[in-house]
Amino acid sequence: MRADIQEILLDEEALEKRVSELGAKISEEYDGMNPILIGILKGSGIFLSDLMRKITIPMEIDFLKASSYGSSAQSSGVVQLENDLSVDVRGRTIILVEDIVDTGNTLKYLLERFASLGAVEVKVCSLLNKAGRREQNVVADYIGFEIPDAFVVGYGLDFAQKYRNLPYIGILKKEIYQYRPKK
């Protein structure tokens, strides 16, 4: 798998340090609020499991599955909800945990949905942000790292379901995929 990676962007040490910082910040800012961390599967699975162990206040978790990529490296722009929540979010404080915000289509869809379900407050914690590719006017409240316009895999992020188990985040070699940077 390593041979498919053009460059390691974020190694294990950098990821651990930043995830610890985010956990400390959330613990401080949400003290007494019992937030629900909602992981957007499958990409945010590793991030959420590491992040929650750095959070020192009472909290809950849930998951939903949304996709806009299909099996290609180019977002389809159409967000689909494949699995929904198992908890009632009415009156609750929510932190959406994303692997990456790219075009912003997924986030826009989810923020509108949670507002309509009656959540009191919805904040977003995304490990990665590709600000240069935004199509929607959405921002994450907590961001792990700003990254360039490249297709990345590892630490939960996939290409055609592979590479999620890499312990680092790396740029996938161009010959492995057909990715068109945004003009």
Ligand code: 5GP
């Ligand atoms: P958006 O709706 O913001 O365009 O995309 C959000 C989703 O697209 C992310 O949760 C992620 O699953 C996928 N995505 C966006 N950029 C990348 C990338 O560089 N690598 C991988 N593996 N997935 C990406």
